[in-house]
Amino acid sequence: RSQNGRWEARSAALGKRKYIYLGTFDSEEEAARAYDRTSIRNHGFNAVTNFDISEYDNEMAALIASGASHSSSTSSVSDKSSTS
Numbered sequence: 001r002s003q004n005g006r007w008e009a010r011s012a013a014l015g016k017r018k019y020i021y022l023g024t025f026d027s028e029e030e031a032a033r034a035y036d037r038t039s040i041r042n043h044g045f046n047a048v049t050n051f052d053i054s055e056y057d058n059e060m061a062a063l064i065a066s067g068a069s070h071s072s073s074t075s076s077v078s079d080k081s082s083t084s
Contacts, residue, residue: 007031011038041067 002008002024009022009031022038025031032050039047040056040063047053056063 009034009038011035011042014042037063040064 004024006024006026007028007030008024010019011022012018013020020038022031022034025034036047036049036051036053036056037059039049040053040060044064044067045053045060049056053060
């Protein structure tokens with residue numbers, strides 16, 4: 001949880017010791033689902049998710065397709081060693 005009371009979501013950048021900042025969310029569930037979608041984009045069916053991956057069946061093809069063309073340059077990246 002961030003200092004302003006909202007939930008933050010971050011994902012480890014592929015092959016790097018850095019985080020991709022996904023944003024702040026009003027609820028823990030929204031933050032967890034943002035993480036899940038990013039994980040599915042990056043890892044496809046092998047993604048480690050907070051919720052059962054079958055909950056994303058309707059979006060799976062689009063998420064995986066966007067992962068192939070999605071660049072982390074659109075997201076903020078920070079060192080894992082930094083504190084929040």
